[in-house]
Amino acid sequence: MNPMALWKKLTDKYGFPKVCISLMLAIFFIGAFMQKQDVAAMLADSTVRIAMNGILVLAMVPSIVSGTGLNFGLSLGIITGLLAGCIAIELDMRGMSAFLWAVVMSIPLSAIMGYAYGWILNKVKGDEMTVGTYLGFSVVSLMSIGWLLLPFKSPEMIWAIGGAGLRTTIALSGRYAKVLDDLFAIPFFGSKLPTGAVLFFALFCLLMWLFLKSKTGVAMAAAGDNPKFAAASGINVNRQRMIGTVISTVLGGIGMLVYAQSFGFLQLYQAPLMMPFAATAAVLIGGASARKATIAHVVSGTILFQALLTVSLPVINAAMNVGNLSEIIRIIVSNGVILYALTKVGGGH
Amino acid sequence: MNTQLATPTKPAAGKSGNWLLHILRANMVPLMFLALCIGATIASELPLSFVINELVVRLSRNLFLVISLIIPVIAGMGLNFALVIGAMAGQVGLIAVKIWDIGGFNGFLMAILFSTPFAILCGWLTGLCLNKTKGREMITSMILGFFANGAWQAVFLLGIGTVLVVNNPEIVLKGGIGLKNALDYKFLQYSLDKMVYFEVGGIGIPVMSFIAVAVLCWFTRFIVTTKLGQEFRSLGQDLHIAQVAGIPTDKIRLIAITISTVLAAWGQIIFIQNIGTLNTYNSHEQVGMFSIAALLIGGATVVKATITDAIVGTALFHTLFIVSPQAGNVLFGDAQIGEFFRVFIAYGVIGMSLLLHAWHKYMEAKRKLLQE
Numbered sequence: 001m002n003p004m005a006l007w008k009k010l011t012d013k014y015g016f017p018k019v020c021i022s023l024m025l026a027i028f029f030i031g032a033f034m035q036k037q038d039v040a041a042m043l044a045d046s047t048v049r050i051a052m053n054g055i056l057v058l059a060m061v062p063s064i065v066s067g068t069g070l071n072f073g074l075s076l077g078i079i080t081g082l083l084a085g086c087i088a089i090e091l092d093m094r095g096m097s098a099f100l101w102a103v104v105m106s107i108p109l110s111a112i113m114g115y116a117y118g119w120i121l122n123k124v125k126g127d128e129m130t131v132g133t134y135l136g137f138s139v140v141s142l143m144s145i146g147w148l149l150l151p152f153k154s155p156e157m158i159w160a161i162g163g164a165g166l167r168t169t170i171a172l173s174g175r176y177a178k179v180l181d182d183l184f185a186i187p188f189f190g191s192k193l194p195t196g197a198v199l200f201f202a203l204f205c206l207l208m209w210l211f212l213k214s215k216t217g218v219a220m221a222a223a224g225d226n227p228k229f230a231a232a233s234g235i236n237v238n239r240q241r242m243i244g245t246v247i248s249t250v251l252g253g254i255g256m257l258v259y260a261q262s263f264g265f266l267q268l269y270q271a272p273l274m275m276p277f278a279a280t281a282a283v284l285i286g287g288a289s290a291r292k293a294t295i296a297h298v299v300s301g302t303i304l305f306q307a308l309l310t311v312s313l314p315v316i317n318a319a320m321n322v323g324n325l326s327e328i329i330r331i332i333v334s335n336g337v338i339l340y341a342l343t344k345v346g347g348g349h
Numbered sequence: 350m351n352t353q354l355a356t357p358t359k360p361a362a363g364k365s366g367n368w369l370l371h372i373l374r375a376n377m378v379p380l381m382f383l384a385l386c387i388g389a390t391i392a393s394e395l396p397l398s399f400v401i402n403e404l405v406v407r408l409s410r411n412l413f414l415v416i417s418l419i420i421p422v423i424a425g426m427g428l429n430f431a432l433v434i435g436a437m438a439g440q441v442g443l444i445a446v447k448i449w450d451i452g453g454f455n456g457f458l459m460a461i462l463f464s465t466p467f468a469i470l471c472g473w474l475t476g477l478c479l480n481k482t483k484g485r486e487m488i489t490s491m492i493l494g495f496f497a498n499g500a501w502q503a504v505f506l507l508g509i510g511t512v513l514v515v516n517n518p519e520i521v522l523k524g525g526i527g528l529k530n531a532l533d534y535k536f537l538q539y540s541l542d543k544m545v546y547f548e549v550g551g552i553g554i555p556v557m558s559f560i561a562v563a564v565l566c567w568f569t570r571f572i573v574t575t576k577l578g579q580e581f582r583s584l585g586q587d588l589h590i591a592q593v594a595g596i597p598t599d600k601i602r603l604i605a606i607t608i609s610t611v612l613a614a615w616g617q618i619i620f621i622q623n624i625g626t627l628n629t630y631n632s633h634e635q636v637g638m639f640s641i642a643a644l645l646i647g648g649a650t651v652v653k654a655t656i657t658d659a660i661v662g663t664a665l666f667h668t669l670f671i672v673s674p675q676a677g678n679v680l681f682g683d684a685q686i687g688e689f690f691r692v693f694i695a696y697g698v699i700g701m702s703l704l705l706h707a708w709h710k711y712m713e714a715k716r717k718l719l720q721e
Contacts, residue, residue: 126707130485130707131707133491134696137699144693330499331498
């Protein structure tokens with residue numbers, strides 16, 4: 001088979017972004033081998049980051065399936081997750097129980113936020129992505145004032161000087177940093193594989209898969225696939241979209257807590273601003289579109305995107321000593337992939 | 350489908366007294382922000398002469414950018430979030446004159462000249478991308494702006510010193526590759542502002558900058574009256590009907606976005622000319638957001654924008670910008686609250702405007718469906 005035909009066959013089957021990113025990743029891995037880098041450590045790091053970001057990417061699935069498109073307003077869920085994380089510290093909890101309580105507390109908070117968000121999205125059908133983006137931006141900046149004014153008292157979290165207002169980054173060491181990562185961790189060529197976090201991600205993937213197979217899940221997919229047909233067969237489309245948005249926001253909150261425990265810090269203020277874009281890019285790299293997404297897309301997309309980011313940094317730094325090139329790759333790849341997906345949605349006419 | 354969000358501005362048919370109510374209703378957004386501005390200015394306890402002086406400076410450096418948003422709105426392409434790309438093209442010109450070290454007004458002109466072909470190219474490419482995503486121009490131009498930011502960093506962090514060799518330790522990073530984070534433009538600063546400059550009661554007025562803005566206003570007005578302008582407007586009314594009527598819609602949209610990009614490039618040069626330093630990697634980042642917020646505060650919407658909206662909005666938005674940190678300090682004892690508040694205002698007003706537009710569009714579509 002000639003290369004052009006093979007290329008066409010591959011891009012048709014897996015989608016253009018997935019093939020391109022896989023190629024880039026392969027090149028970086030070859031580079032890493034040639035530079036005699038510690039590839040095992042890279043793989044372990046990649047696994048940490050995959051488990052860390054997985055649930056945030058998974059949050060894209062219900063919103064895409066229910067027909068509200070890419071959830072650029074995921075920052076709403078991220079904020080409620082951060083809030084729950086702060087409350088857990090304020091209540092002076094530690095270890096695994098602190099993390100699990102934070103997850104439990106984040107669920108009602110995210111559900112309320114998701115309900116409000118879903119209500120708005122049902123009023124702006126067709127423009128969910130534009131409105132969602134700026135809704136997310138607005139709430140992040142409103143919450144920036146909120147972080148300063150909320151009556152948290154724990155000295156670990158508030159500014160040492162002044163005695164009011166939460167810090168920009170709150171260290172979780174001694175609280176619940178790495179509780180999932182270190183759970184059942186397996187030694188791997190001198191590094192550790194974060195078994196607990198991977199299992200946690202897998203559990204949520206399984207739950208999502210079961211949900212999509214359930215009666216509600218099927219109704220939601222029908223409402224997203226063809227709203228008019230779904231409405232004609234007696235499905236309440238607005239309700240299904242609402243369910244999708246609420247689940248997406250709840251997963252955003254949980255995903256943020258998983259991210260924070262792995263990262264070791266809670267990042268407040270402007271930090272959640274651009275996080276939805278990375279999650280969106282990952283699911284798109286996996287082969288999803290603005291109208292179709294599966295668990296397989298989430299898993300493969302997260303693996304490819306996070307591995308690319310992890311491997312590219314040391315390889316490029318060894319090749320030429322230029323600052324934050326990995327950051328540039330992240331910006332170009334994630335936005336490039338989103339742009340590509342937008343051109344594929346087709347025009348409104 | 351491009352529905353007019355703005356209600357027809359015919360004077361109300363009723364007796365006198367109604368007109369007041371009508372004016373209030375038609376200008377609700379600017380009036381609300383006017384009240385907010387007055388309140389914040391009083392709360393900040395800043396001397397009025399200081400506020401006015403700052404405001405004049407900010408008007409002279411921002412108006413050009415804000416007005417460059419108007420033409421795509423008229424052509425029905427919504428708010429051009431890709432203004433960032435125009436600003437980048439302008440900065441290419443500025444970096445070129447820094448490398449050649451041409452100062453003063455000559456440098457300013459040279460920057461304008463050099464940036465224009467880049468701006469045309471970038472605008473054209475933006476237009477091609479937006480033609481592929483009709484009906485989703487705003488989210489696309491937004492992401493395009495983020496993408497361009499990555500490309501910009503790649504070019505100026507990697508390209509300088511590798512592809513393009515520049516032997517100027519003042520602007521190149523220590524390793525010899527990449528531009529420094531901040532470039533000094535003292536040699537260009539005020540080259541337009543202070544060309545003709547006088548003070549009235551302690552308030553400095555940069556005459557030439559305002560003349561540039563006036564020329565742009567005239568140009569925008571003029572272009573609407575030409576055949577091209579008529580075509581912009583018919584695209585703005587209804588893209589589908591315009592296409593059926595035989596207007597080359599894709600080409601007209603390309604022209605609209607290219608004009609906007611070129612104007613944004615010049616606007617950014619005027620902006621940096623006043624500020625005097627270029628933050629290589631983030632001067633352009635928020636140009637789009639702040640300009641759009643300013644335009645919307647003046648009463649513009651996604652489908653309607655006038656020069657008056659731009660001027661009123663810029664004045665209100667920047668008054669808020671000047672006084673809000675100090676007002677936050679006086680009211681809450683924390684200047685940061687004021688800073689976050691103005692960022693929230695910028696995002697919030699854009700979010701609200703997009704929301705209202707989308708809602709209106711959705712209701713309109715639903716009404717049509719019911720009529721059928």
